Amino acid sequence: MPHILITGANGQLGHALVTQFASADRLTCWTRPDRDIADPAIADAVAEAGPDVVINAAAWTDVDGAEEAPEDAFAVNALGPKYLAEGCARCGAEFVQVSTNEVFSGEAGRYYREYEQISPGSTYARSKAAGEHAITAVLDRLYIVRVAWLYAPGGNNFPAKISAAADRLGSLRVVSDEFGNPTHAPDVAAAIAQLIEKRRFGIYHLTNDGCASRYEWAVELMRLTGRQSLPVTPIAAHEWPRPTMPPPHAVLINQAGAALGINLRNWREALADYVRTEFSM
Numbered sequence: 636m637p638h639i640l641i642t643g644a645n646g647q648l649g650h651a652l653v654t655q656f657a658s659a660d661r662l663t664c665w666t667r668p669d670r671d672i673a674d675p676a677i678a679d680a681v682a683e684a685g686p687d688v689v690i691n692a693a694a695w696t697d698v699d700g701a702e703e704a705p706e707d708a709f710a711v712n713a714l715g716p717k718y719l720a721e722g723c724a725r726c727g728a729e730f731v732q733v734s735t736n737e738v739f740s741g742e743a744g745r746y747y748r749e750y751e752q753i754s755p756g757s758t759y760a761r762s763k764a765a766g767e768h769a770i771t772a773v774l775d776r777l778y779i780v781r782v783a784w785l786y787a788p789g790g791n792n793f794p795a796k797i798s799a800a801a802d803r804l805g806s807l808r809v810v811s812d813e814f815g816n817p818t819h820a821p822d823v824a825a826a827i828a829q830l831i832e833k834r835r836f837g838i839y840h841l842t843n844d845g846c847a848s849r850y851e852w853a854v855e856l857m858r859l860t861g862r863q864s865l866p867v868t869p870i871a872a873h874e875w876p877r878p879t880m881p882p883p884h885a886v887l888i889n890q891a892g893a894a895l896g897i898n899l900r901n902w903r904e905a906l907a908d909y910v911r912t913e914f915s916m
Contacts, residue, residue, distance in 0.1 A: 640686035643693030647790040651824035672715030681722025690731040701759040713765035720773040736783035741882020757879040787820035811850035811869035816842035819905035840887035843902035
């Protein structure tokens with residue numbers, strides 16, 4: 636098995652990747668502040684480490700916060716991947732860049748395949764799109780993996796927040812007109828491992844199969860945790876004001892991965908696994 640270097644190893648996807656590649660002959664894990672991908676010197680560090688594959692799971696993920704700190708978001712999400720790609724080019728490593736469904740505008744009723752034109756709206760989305768462009772200018776041996784609505788046990792994510800709100804409030808109000816692909820981080824990590832084995836470079840949408848609204852996701856979570864009688868009221872996105880509005884229907888289709896035999900299970904099945912793990916802890 637190749638030497639794998641994972642950045643952002645302490646995040647939701649990073650943890651899942653560390654578990655997925657635990658049996659690698661050599662596994663290098665980088666986290667902040669020891670290894671800051673926004674520092675140009677990270678290119679030297681990659682070249683010196685000499686991995687076979689770099690998986691970048693480090694990112695600025697505070698979507699609303701990016702509006703107030705655009706330079707910080709672009710430093711991590713655009714310049715960081717560029718520096719990592721430069722390091723990969725110097726040592727001959729392959730590169731996996733994790734991107735997002737939010738690079739698409741999310742028009743109502745649209746479903747997005749890998750090679751459709753991106754149209755990012757928010758500062759966060761533009762920073763992630765800039766990262767995609769930056770690495771393709773530096774490196775050919777790369778995989779761009781777009782994910783959506785990522786969650787994992789122990790993470791600060793939508794299911795965790797909804798569960799805590801249900802316990803605290805006894806009822807929920809959840810947006811019903813924003814749609815995406817609820818995606819279990821361990822499933823993405825396993826799919827990335829398959830992708831690296833295939834060695835077919837390109838853009839991939841690796842999300843759990845199917846899509847849901849935030850409301851449908853919350854209702855299913857309540858059912859799986861035995862709280863199906865808890866009132867969950869659907870609301871429109873404009874009733875839950877935020878500094879930035881996410882794309883309403885940025886639903887990804889896994890066409891390129893599926894053509895290689897890489898298929899992720901249905902989001903409801905994955906959520907049930909999450910509940911069994913998270914609520915037995």
